[in-house]
Amino acid sequence: xxxxxxxxxxxxMLRNVCLHLCALGNHVSVVARTQSHLDKLAEEGxxxxxxxxxxxxxxxxxxxxxxxxxxxxxxxxxAVVWIHSDSPEGPAEIVAAVRDESxxxxxFHLYGSAGxxxxxxxxxxxxxxxxxxxxxxxxxxxxxxxRRWLTDDEISEGVIRALTGDRPSFLVGDAPGLPDC
Numbered sequence: 001x002x003x004x005x006x007x008x009x010x011x012x013m014l015r016n017v018c019l020h021l022c023a024l025g026n027h028v029s030v031v032a033r034t035q036s037h038l039d040k041l042a043e044e045g046x047x048x049x050x051x052x053x054x055x056x057x058x059x060x061x062x063x064x065x066x067x068x069x070x071x072x073x074x075x076x077x078x079a080v081v082w083i084h085s086d087s088p089e090g091p092a093e094i095v096a097a098v099r100d101e102s103x104x105x106x107x108f109h110l111y112g113s114a115g116x117x118x119x120x121x122x123x124x125x126x127x128x129x130x131x132x133x134x135x136x137x138x139x140x141x142x143x144x145x146x147r148r149w150l151t152d153d154e155i156s157e158g159v160i161r162a163l164t165g166d167r168p169s170f171l172v173g174d175a176p177g178l179p180d181c
Contacts, residue, residue, distance in 0.1 A: 003026055003075065004029065004074040005080070006029050006030075006078070007030050007079075009083060010032060011034065011038060012152065013082070014155070014159065015152065017156050018030050018041060019045055022046065028049050029050045029076070030049060030050065031052045031054050032051070059087055059089040063094070063097045070097065076098045079105060085121040085122055088121045091109065098135065099132070099133065104136045107136065107137050108139075109129060109137065110140045110142060110159070111139065111140070111142065126139070139170070140158070140162050142172050143172060144174055145174055154172070158172025
């Protein structure tokens, strides 16, 4: 794989995904809200890592920033998206920024198990986004390891396996969510 990847929320638990994609020779555009986190990641990622400071709650600005990255570094594929539900329109704006009906890019959407009740924003995303034209939608569900949450390293390793395996749905961990104690 070599081209231009996008990672939304890539300075925390997806940090190693960004570095892995750079190591494969990709340009990697990374969206995050905190400039100091982006600066630190950019030092590690080198010239192929391109920080984009954007608050995903401003979905139209996020879309413009991603479109600009596409113009600067080429067609985006894959897009790896970890976005909080406080940006209900963010994922759709990201889809609009990366979509290509002639050669649909892979759009890997990460979900935690919390807040996924019927009628929630995340539940709506899981219905609407797979139907979007011009992308190959992939879902990555973050589970647990026994009775504990996954570590950042475990999440990154699982996401890298999902990128390599390229299946429509992928579970990282043993089961979605922690069991009730």
